[in-house]
Amino acid sequence: MSNGGVKRGPAVPPPVRIRRDVSNLTANDPIIVYYGRAVGYMSTKWGNSFQDPRSWRYQAAIHNYPTSVKTVDRKNGGDPNASDADLPFLGDRGKYWRKCEHGSWFFLAWHRMYVHFFEKIIINILPDLVVAPEIAPPDWALPYWNYSSSATAALLPEAFRSPTLPAGFLDNPPGLEPRRNYLWVAERNGLAGPNQDQPFLTTPTSVAGPNDTNLDCLKAQRFNAFEGPHIHHHDQGSAGLLENTPHNNVHVKLGGTNGFMTSPITAALDPMFWLHHCNIDRLWEVWVQRQKQLKRLDRNPKVAGGDPSGWLDVPFDFHDATGAPVQMKPRDVLNTRVPPLSYEYEDTIDPFKGAP
Numbered sequence: 001m002s003n004g005g006v007k008r009g010p011a012v013p014p015p016v017r018i019r020r021d022v023s024n025l026t027a028n029d030p031i032i033v034y035y036g037r038a039v040g041y042m043s044t045k046w047g048n049s050f051q052d053p054r055s056w057r058y059q060a061a062i063h064n065y066p067t068s069v070k071t072v073d074r075k076n077g078g079d080p081n082a083s084d085a086d087l088p089f090l091g092d093r094g095k096y097w098r099k100c101e102h103g104s105w106f107f108l109a110w111h112r113m114y115v116h117f118f119e120k121i122i123i124n125i126l127p128d129l130v131v132a133p134e135i136a137p138p139d140w141a142l143p144y145w146n147y148s149s150s151a152t153a154a155l156l157p158e159a160f161r162s163p164t165l166p167a168g169f170l171d172n173p174p175g176l177e178p179r180r181n182y183l184w185v186a187e188r189n190g191l192a193g194p195n196q197d198q199p200f201l202t203t204p205t206s207v208a209g210p211n212d213t214n215l216d217c218l219k220a221q222r223f224n225a226f227e228g229p230h231i232h233h234h235d236q237g238s239a240g241l242l243e244n245t246p247h248n249n250v251h252v253k254l255g256g257t258n259g260f261m262t263s264p265i266t267a268a269l270d271p272m273f274w275l276h277h278c279n280i281d282r283l284w285e286v287w288v289q290r291q292k293q294l295k296r297l298d299r300n301p302k303v304a305g306g307d308p309s310g311w312l313d314v315p316f317d318f319h320d321a322t323g324a325p326v327q328m329k330p331r332d333v334l335n336t337r338v339p340p341l342s343y344e345y346e347d348t349i350d351p352f353k354g355a356p
Contacts, residue, residue, distance in 0.1 A: 016337055017141035019278055020346045023149065027159040028169060030137040032183075036159070037129040037172055038122040039271050040182035044175060045128075048081055050090055053319035054121045057081060060268035061097045062114060062318070078265030080187075095317050100264060103239050105301075107228045108284045109330035110316055115142065115277050116333070116341055117318045117326075124321035131170045141343055144278035147201055147250060148213040148351070154201040156194035156254070159183055160272060183271045189256025200253050212249040215351055217241035218287050222298045226287055232314070242287075247280050282345045285336065290350050300334055 025032055039056065046055035053059075066077030069089060074082035101110035119142045126136040147154040160183045165171075171178040184195070194200045202211035220226035220241050228240035239248065255262030260270040267273050291299045301311040312331040320326045328340075336343050 015339075015342045017139050017343045018346055019141045019282070019343055020143050021146050021149075021153075022143040022157045022159075022275055023146060023153040024346070025143060025157075025159075027157075027166065030134075031140060031143055032159045033169070034126060034129055034137060034140055035122070035142070035271070036181060036183045037176065038125060040172060040176040040180065041125055041129060042121070043182070045125075050086060050093075053096065053323050054321075056269070059118055059121075060266070061093070063098075063100045063268045064264040065093075065097045066265060067098070078263050080266070080269075096319070099316065101232070102243065102264070103228055104231050105224055105228045105240075105311065106232060106314065106316075106330070107240065107243055108281070109311075109333055111277050112281050112284070112333045112336075112341075113316055113318060113328045115274060115281060116328075117320060118142075118274060119343075120321040129173055131173055134170075142278050143275055144282050144345065145272065145275040146279055146282075146347070148203060148215050148246060149205075151199065151203050151206040154203045154206070154213060155197060155199060156188070156272070157275075158197075161195050161197060185260060185270050187258065187260040187266070187270065188254055189259055194254060200256075201250065212253055213246040215246070215283070217245060218283065218290055218350070218352065219356065220287070221296060223300060227284075242280065242283060247276075250276055282348065285345060286348050286350060289348055290352075290354070293350070293354050294356060301330075 020031060022032070042054060042059070043056035046052035046058075048057060049055060050058050050061065064078075066074045066079055066082075068074060068077060069087065071082050071084050071086070074086075099110070100114070101107050104110075122142075123140060126140060130136050145153075145157065159181075162181055163184045163186075164179050165181050172180065172182075176182070186195070188194050189200050199206075201213055203213045204211060204215070217226060217240075224230055224240070226240055226242055228243060229238050251261045251267060254270070254272060254276075255267070260266040261273060261276075288299050291297075313329050315327040315329050318326055318328060333341060335341070336345075
């Protein structure tokens with residue numbers, strides 16, 4: 001713990017799962033293979049519709065969605081799949097959609113819940129994704145994308161670059177297009193060419209001074225500076241240090257002018273969104289460990305003695321792995337190693353090695 005964090009081996013025993021660095025995984029690692037199949041399943045099994053809260057489109061709409069119900073307005077407003085067949089919308093869309101917290105001190109807690117429920121949906125459908133003679137990975141967890149670690153790590157991971165599965169890979173399960181790679185989307189920065197293995201992010205190892213993925217946010221001494229202002233806020237506002245860099249930079253640079261990741265309305269339609277937010281979630285844990293090591297008492301809003309600020313017990317609405325309505329509060333997600341979360345990160349080492 002001398003560097004303010006740890007590097008994890010395999011979780012022994014489960015149920016504490018380890019979210020791993022995608023840069024350390026090959027394209028045919030079961031973590032990657034089953035993620036691709038899950039994306040295909042969520043966009044095929046439940047249709048390209050909003051009728052099941054576990055569908056790919058519905059999960060993206062939780063983050064953000066155009067406010068108009070008119071098809072033409074929704075298409076122009078950012079939903080590339082909008083059609084008259086979507087209507088009538090589910091009556092509960094006001095309760096579950098367009099709920100992402102940005103420019104807010106709920107930024108990290110809300111996104112931790114959002115990614116958690118998305119991950120649990122995938123875990124629940126793993127048995128349906130098996131192709132013989134495989135067995136479903138028993139400790140599957142979403143990987144994270146540590147783009148700050150090196151210029152190579154900042155490239156789009158190999159498994160996300162091609163529209164078809166590589167030669168030698170098994171076909172997808174029945175019901176999915178056999179050779180389609182569901183981790184690939186065309187809607188990424190066309191000029192920088194992330195789908196063509198071209199650099200599109202600057203990193204601490206590639207340039208001196210300010211860069212897209214620097215981690216100076218970890219040096220913040222106070223929670224509000226690190227995460228965001230003391231406000232309940234959906235739309236972009238005065239963001240905290242982490243949300244500005246690297247969070248916003250990675251979104252915009254991967255999405256480019258018209259790509260999915262640039263707009264909050266379409267961001268979660270890119271499978272890389274979820275790996276990006278796993279990394280943002282990991283950096284929250286790195287910051288907390290740094291604060292402990294540096295003996296700073298301002299970490300997360302205090303649990304002891306109650307919470308006069310109201311941060312701990314603000315409820316947020318989601319659906320669980322079965323599609324049933326559920327609520328979760330920031331209080332529930334402070335410790336990732338215990339239920340309901342039950343995960344940890346492969347690497348939470350402080351990149352500044354304990355230096356203030």
